[in-house]
Amino acid sequence: MKKKVAMLLGLLMAASAVMGCSTEELYAEVSTEVEAYNAAVAAYNDQVAQYNEAVGSIKDENKVLTVELGNAQTAINGDGEPYDGATLVDLKNAMAGLESAKVEEPALLEEEPTVEINAEMSRDELNQIKEEIAERSAQLDEKAIPEAPSKPDYANALEELRNALQSYQTSVQSLNQITAPADEFVIERLQGVDTITKIEAVTEDHDPNGQLNKQGGYIGCIYFRDNQIDADSLYLEGGEEDVIEIGTVGGGAIEIFQTPEEAEARNQYLAGFDGAGFLSSGSHQVEGTLVVRTSDDLTATQQKELTEKIVAALIDLR
Known part of the structure; x- marks a missing residue:
């Protein structure tokens, strides 16, 4: 679809170069090109938004992971010692397991800006927009959006960490007693x-x-x-x-x-x-x-x- 838009814009620009036209006619012609380009941008940005939403879900899950790991480390850094030293080993192993399960966060994609046009523009400004649209259309055709990443499932690793943390904290309280x-x-x-x-x-x-x-x-x-x-x-x-x-x-x-x-x-x-x-x-x-x-x-x-x-x-x- 994007390539067809680019071809259409190219033909319109070629026709405009051959035929002389008034400013009003040039404005109408560029308006058509702008509308087609902005429609293509809207479709592209919709795909970008879906991809970024998927990336956002990874970021949200990783925030939970970071908080849970922080809670565990805070407990370890505390003054207390566990009654059963094995609970500390289990907690550290659970932390390592959660760290290894962490999914790397892909970079967010940037949306493409649309082009604006108004009837007060001069012929030079309109022709400049025509050139800009042609260049942007070619660039848009080259852009490929990666497959949206899947939301990570940390449920089991988080449960293991929380259970290990509870056992460790219980052991610390027992020794305190x-x-x-x-x-x-x-x-x-x-x-x-x-x-x-x-x-x-x-x-x-x-x-x-x-x-x-x-x-x-x-x-x-x-x-x-x-x-x-x-x-x-x-x-x-x-x-x-x-x-x-x-x-x-x-x-x-x-x-x-x-x-x-x-x-x-x-x-x-x-x-x-x-x-x-x-x-x-x-x-x-x-x-x-x-x-x-x-x-x-x-x-x-x-x-x-x-x-x-x-x-x-x-x-x-x-």
């Missing part, structure tokens, strides 16, 4: 463990180890009784049950430290008594800034199960 928590928090969580019957926090006036709030010592220590241990095996005097005085042998304890390093140092100290008979410290492991201890009077299976229940209660986000 067991980083130098208050006694009251630990006590409240221990109350949800089915086999634990009695709980008591040490004070500076009632602390068998004498380490409460001292340099390198714990900032809190909560002893508990566990009903899997027969009270008759504890050699209680006069039937009295002072949970703190009975100590970890009656169930276990949660020792709260200010830093993970202090908790690790305490855990290493307790490890020195492993397998030492009646001096054995029972099971012990570091969770955040806590040392979770269970009685040596429990079987290995009971120690493992009780520890898992305690840790689950402590990191649960309610």
Whole structure:
């Protein structure tokens, strides 16, 4: 169609060159050429608009992708650390997967301008427009519009990233809960463990180890009784049950430290008594800034199960 328009314009221009005509006739002739050219431009620009709309959909989807990646990076750059380091690995992998799925944005096409004409123009101006239209028509015939790009589908990659981010953030919150928590928090969580019957926090006036709030010592220590241990095996005097005085042998304890390093140092100290008979410290492991201890009077299976229940209660986000 464009080539036919160009041919028509060429014939009209040739006819005008051969035949002399008045300014009014020249204006009418150029008006016809302008109308034909502008119609061709309108058709071209309509195709350009459709192409640019497709490119715009890619830009919109990439904006969503950029925001989601930014949210994930902001979370990683935060002060918190995850309880489960694997959640950070998963999040970074999900980010890389989304980055690799990103579609490059094609450049937008420019629309062609139309030509304007009015009856007040001189013969020279009209002839100049005739030449301009001939040149533009040839250029328009050479322009090819690429096939419109498809809108990218990031749904699966975005869902994977959002799930990984949620798991990471949950893990960070869980670790925050067991980083130098208050006694009251630990006590409240221990109350949800089915086999634990009695709980008591040490004070500076009632602390068998004498380490409460001292340099390198714990900032809190909560002893508990566990009903899997027969009270008759504890050699209680006069039937009295002072949970703190009975100590970890009656169930276990949660020792709260200010830093993970202090908790690790305490855990290493307790490890020195492993397998030492009646001096054995029972099971012990570091969770955040806590040392979770269970009685040596429990079987290995009971120690493992009780520890898992305690840790689950402590990191649960309610």
